[in-house]
Amino acid sequence: MMSAMILIILCYMLSSSCYISFFLLQKHFLHILAFGMLAAAFILHTALLSYQYMHFGQMPVHNLHQTLSFAAWAIAGVYLLMRFRLRLKILGAYTAPLVSLILIAAFFVPQSDPLPSTVLNSIWLVVHVLIIFVGEAALALAGGTGALYLMQEHAIKSKNPRFFLKRLPSLEFLDSTGYLFIIVGFTLLTVGLVTGFVYAEKVWGRIWSWDPKEIWSVITWLIYAALLHERLVAGWRGRRAAIMAIIGLAALIFTFIGVNFLLEGHHDEFTRW
Amino acid sequence: MNLPDGSRHFIKSQIVNIESLEIVLIGINHRSAPVELREKLNFSKTETEQALLIMQKEPSIHEVFMVSTCNRVEVLVSTDQPEAVKKLIAAYIAAWKNVPIERFMPAVYVYTGDKAVRHLFRVTASLDSMMLGEPQILGQVKEAYRQAVDTKTTGVILNRLLHKAFSVAKRVRSETGIGGHAVSISYAAIELAKKIFDSLENKSVLLVGAGEMAELAVEHLMRSRCTGRVLVANRTFSSGMKLADQFNGTPIRFEEIPETLEAIDILISSTGSPEYVVTRHHVKPVMRRRKNRPLFFIDIAVPRDIDPAINRIANAYVYDIDDLQGVISENIKSRQQESVLAERIVDEGVMRFRCWYKNLDVVPTIVALRNKLYNIAEAELYKTLHSMDISEAEQEALKKMTEAMVNKILHDPTMFLKNPGTHRNKSTYLDLARKLFRLDPENHH
Numbered sequence: 001m002m003s004a005m006i007l008i009i010l011c012y013m014l015s016s017s018c019y020i021s022f023f024l025l026q027k028h029f030l031h032i033l034a035f036g037m038l039a040a041a042f043i044l045h046t047a048l049l050s051y052q053y054m055h056f057g058q059m060p061v062h063n064l065h066q067t068l069s070f071a072a073w074a075i076a077g078v079y080l081l082m083r084f085r086l087r088l089k090i091l092g093a094y095t096a097p098l099v100s101l102i103l104i105a106a107f108f109v110p111q112s113d114p115l116p117s118t119v120l121n122s123i124w125l126v127v128h129v130l131i132i133f134v135g136e137a138a139l140a141l142a143g144g145t146g147a148l149y150l151m152q153e154h155a156i157k158s159k160n161p162r163f164f165l166k167r168l169p170s171l172e173f174l175d176s177t178g179y180l181f182i183i184v185g186f187t188l189l190t191v192g193l194v195t196g197f198v199y200a201e202k203v204w205g206r207i208w209s210w211d212p213k214e215i216w217s218v219i220t221w222l223i224y225a226a227l228l229h230e231r232l233v234a235g236w237r238g239r240r241a242a243i244m245a246i247i248g249l250a251a252l253i254f255t256f257i258g259v260n261f262l263l264e265g266h267h268d269e270f271t272r273w
Numbered sequence: 274m275n276l277p278d279g280s281r282h283f284i285k286s287q288i289v290n291i292e293s294l295e296i297v298l299i300g301i302n303h304r305s306a307p308v309e310l311r312e313k314l315n316f317s318k319t320e321t322e323q324a325l326l327i328m329q330k331e332p333s334i335h336e337v338f339m340v341s342t343c344n345r346v347e348v349l350v351s352t353d354q355p356e357a358v359k360k361l362i363a364a365y366i367a368a369w370k371n372v373p374i375e376r377f378m379p380a381v382y383v384y385t386g387d388k389a390v391r392h393l394f395r396v397t398a399s400l401d402s403m404m405l406g407e408p409q410i411l412g413q414v415k416e417a418y419r420q421a422v423d424t425k426t427t428g429v430i431l432n433r434l435l436h437k438a439f440s441v442a443k444r445v446r447s448e449t450g451i452g453g454h455a456v457s458i459s460y461a462a463i464e465l466a467k468k469i470f471d472s473l474e475n476k477s478v479l480l481v482g483a484g485e486m487a488e489l490a491v492e493h494l495m496r497s498r499c500t501g502r503v504l505v506a507n508r509t510f511s512s513g514m515k516l517a518d519q520f521n522g523t524p525i526r527f528e529e530i531p532e533t534l535e536a537i538d539i540l541i542s543s544t545g546s547p548e549y550v551v552t553r554h555h556v557k558p559v560m561r562r563r564k565n566r567p568l569f570f571i572d573i574a575v576p577r578d579i580d581p582a583i584n585r586i587a588n589a590y591v592y593d594i595d596d597l598q599g600v601i602s603e604n605i606k607s608r609q610q611e612s613v614l615a616e617r618i619v620d621e622g623v624m625r626f627r628c629w630y631k632n633l634d635v636v637p638t639i640v641a642l643r644n645k646l647y648n649i650a651e652a653e654l655y656k657t658l659h660s661m662d663i664s665e666a667e668q669e670a671l672k673k674m675t676e677a678m679v680n681k682i683l684h685d686p687t688m689f690l691k692n693p694g695t696h697r698n699k700s701t702y703l704d705l706a707r708k709l710f711r712l713d714p715e716n717h718h
Contacts, residue, residue: 156468157584159596165468166454171567173471235564238588 004048005069009103011041012076016096023093023167031089038096042076049073061129064257068106070129071256072099074137082141088177090168094144124199128192135188136252139224142181143249146242149174153239175237178245186224193217216255223248294335294430294700295355296630298389299362299381300347303403306380314370314377316341318420324369325426333358335700336428338435340396340417342410344403349393351430351700359383390434390626394619397438398445399452406451406608411442429700430633434626441622448618450611454604459490461600462571462592463497466539469567469590477501479537481530481551482508482544483516486573490541491520504537506530508544531555535562541571542578550578556589571597632713638703639687641712646683650675 018034021027049070052060060066079095082088148168155164156171168174196217197207208214227244230236236244301314316324321339328337333354340347346366352358367377384392395401397414418435421427427435446452455461463473470476476499480491491503503522507513510526517524525533534540534555544550551570560568565588572579572593584591592600631637654675658668686706693702707713 152468156465156590159592159599168468170468170471172469176471235561235566237565238567240565240587 001048001052004044005103005107008041008044008048009100009107011037011044012072012096012100012103015041015092016100019093019096023090026167031092034092034096035083035089038076038092039080041099042073042080045069045073045076059126059129063109063111065106065109065111067256068102068109070133071136072102072106074133075099075102075140078134078137078141082181086177086180088145088169088173091141091144091148094147095141098140098144122199122202124195124202128195128199131188131195132192135185135192136256138181138185138188139245139252140249142178142185142245143252145174145178145181146245146249149178149242150239150246153242171238175241178242179231182224182227182245182248186221186228189221189224193221212259213255216251216259220248220251220255223251294351294353295385296349296351296389296430296434297355297358298347298349298384298392299359300345300392301380301382302345302347302401305382310372310376310380311343311345313372314341314346314366315343316346320369321417321420322424324365325421325424328362328365329424329426331358331361333361336431337426338418338421338431340414342413345396345401347393347396349389349431349434351428355385387623387627391619391623393434394438394441394622395616398442398615398619400445400612400615400619404456405605405612406453406456408446408452411439411446414442415439429704430630433629433704437622437626441619444618444622445615449614451608451615453611454607456601456604456608458486458573458594458597458601459493461597461604462490462541463493465590465592465597465600466494466569466571467497469569470538473497473499473501475501476538477504477536479504479506479525479530479533479540480516480520480522481506481540481542481578482546482574483512484543484573487541487543488516488519490571490573494539495520499539501538502536504533506533531559534559534568537568538566539569539571540579541573543573544578546574546578547576549580551583552580553582553586556583556586560586560588573597629713632707633700633703635690635699635703638706638712639690642686642706642710643679643683645710645712646679650679 015034015037018030018037022030022034049060052066056062059070061070075095076099079092082091149171151164152168152171152174155168196214200209201207223244227236227241227248230244231241301311303311306314316339321341325337325339328334328339328348328350333352334350335353336351338349348362348366350358350362363378363381364374366372367374392401397411399406399408399410402410414435418427421431455464466473466476473494478491478494478499478501480487480503495503503517503520504525505513505517505520505522506525506527506529507516508527510524514524516522530551534551540551542550556568567588567590570579570583570589570591572591575594577593579591579593581591581593583589632641654672658671690699690702690706693699
């Protein structure tokens with residue numbers, strides 16, 4: 001399984017280097033190559049996760065290694081899916097390296113054998129995990145789009161169009177794409193949280209247990225809710241929306257990993273070393 | 274089996290000193306001649322046609338092509354007397370345009386052979402243009418070529434040469450960034466607008482004041498499918514109205530500018546106003562009401578019309594004339610870098626053309642034709658003799674017969690190609706013969 005993992009990481013890294021060369025050289029064939037490699041890596045990754053699912057008979061999200069791998073898979077998948085609708089090719093130069101990094105991190109995290117647990121067998125949990133991860137992947141892409149926006153905005157404002165101006169799409173497009181990612185991500189996050197509550201009700205008999213992960217999830221949710229609200233009411237576009245998307249992503253990452261190191265709770269075991 | 278060696282050289286030794294046509298280019302351009310001279314030498318369409326017809330009547334000129342733009346006049350001929358033709362054409366143009374020959378001659382450049390080919394390719398690919406990479410020249414050369422074809426003054430050589438020039442130009446355009454990124458103020462402004470707004474559809478423009486560059490920018494905007502409203506504000510309402518009519522727009526009063534800021538997306542300003550027409554205080558409150566939709570100010574006026582502090586407001590962007598100039602000089606630099614690649618494509622084109630042109634000569638064509646027939650005869654003879662049991666003497670007789678047949682078949686075409694008649698264009702027949710017997714590898718076409 002390790003060798004499969006190495007192969008997948010190599011594919012993602014190859015795709016990353018193609019995407020970065022595409023960003024620098026702006027040659028069409030590099031993009032085709034990069035996209036192809038990413039798709040190939042994703043297919044292999046899907047196969048690996050399916051194998052793990054079959055092997056353990058449970059979703060492979062038991063420890064930090066598996067959750068990281070699953071998160072990387074979700075991000076790659078959402079990016080590939082979004083490419084069918086949007087012409088934001090350059091976001092791959094953010095996505096592919098991000099996915100590679102997460103997977104490399106996962107590779108070096110020691111794998112512990114999953115404990116046989118009944119907690120993970122409910123359909124609610126499968127739905128909860130899947131939706132949350134896909135939603136978070138969309139929000140991760142929103143953060144990347146926000147970063148691209150800030151770069152392009154800086155290029156235009158500083159009147160120094162030397163490098164970024166030609167390579168990045170228009171501000172309006174980046175802004176609306178980021179917004180789209182946030183709507184999708186926020187919606188899924190909401191559904192994911194609700195399914196989580198329903199599941200908690202079933203397993204522990206109560207919806208809310210002041211688990212740190214629960215608290216931080218809600219904080220993250222509130223940040224995105226505020227962003228969307230402000231956009232609709234006060235027209236928070238452009239720079240501020242981009243910065244908020246990045247802050248939201250930071251909160252998301254903290255909820256995802258940080259909480260488990262600093263605080264304890266019943267989500268703990270999924271991110272255990 | 275080998276045919277007697279001597280027979281292979283039989284024809285070669287017979288053909289001596291067949292004069293081939295030389296390609297000659299005579300011209301002036303923006304670098305060789307000042308504008309006072311160039312404007313005198315400009316040929317209109319009808320003048321060009323007359324000139325082509327007159328030049329073609331000259332016995333030493335076989336084919337002729339001419340292109341005249343505001344930056345250049347170029348005459349391209351194929352001739353068997355290059356030296357005489359150079360003087361002839363220069364004198365002819367000077368006389369037609371009433372320019373003293375001693376004033377005209379220093380501005381003229383003359384290229385022959387590969388150098389002429391290269392010059393034409395560089396001109397067509399816009400490498401020789403005043404503004405490197407500008408797209409008009411290709412269209413102008415194409416138009417001139419169409420005229421020469423209609424007037425029937427071009428033949429095999431120049432047709433081939435011009436087509437090659439077009440394909441080189443096309444390659445340069447698609448494979449290098451030489452035509453990429455704006456090098457004029459108004460285009461640069463629109464390119465920037467496209468990096469702020471995703472599409473210019475339904476974007477409204479406010480033109481403040483009048484001025485050639487500002488009006489040009491509005492025209493470019495409308496051509497880039499900027500389909501929103503056009504508003505025009507002028508100090509004198511009546512002249513604003515006239516300008517608004519020109520763009521199918523709405524005139525507004527100068528005092529209305531601050532309140533219009535809410536509805537527009539792009540503001541182009543070029544007034545003679547000594548102080549700012551739009552200040553930060555105008556824009557700041559508007560942005561909230563606009564729900565922060567981006568607002569782009571293009572300030573072409575000197576002294577400036579738009580307060581530069583507006584650029585610090587979120588989602589508002591201000592570019593003044595110096596900023597745009599800065600963008601342009603960046604773009605020119607990158608075009609120059611791309612021209613290195615373009616020159617390489619031109620070199621390749623010149624080499625390919627030379628290869629074709631060299632083969633168009635009589636000797637190589639006849640040799641190629643002979644070789645082809647001999648090779649066929651040789652192969653067939655070998656196959657036949659191989660399966661027959663006959664004596665040495667009989668074999669020899671068959672070889673002799675085959676050889677004689679090939680020679681007899683070749684006799685008339687050879688004589689014809691060497692001398693197709695005094696008033697006929699030799700290169701046409703050479704080209705036809707090469708095509709008929711497929712003497713060139715496929716990729717030459």
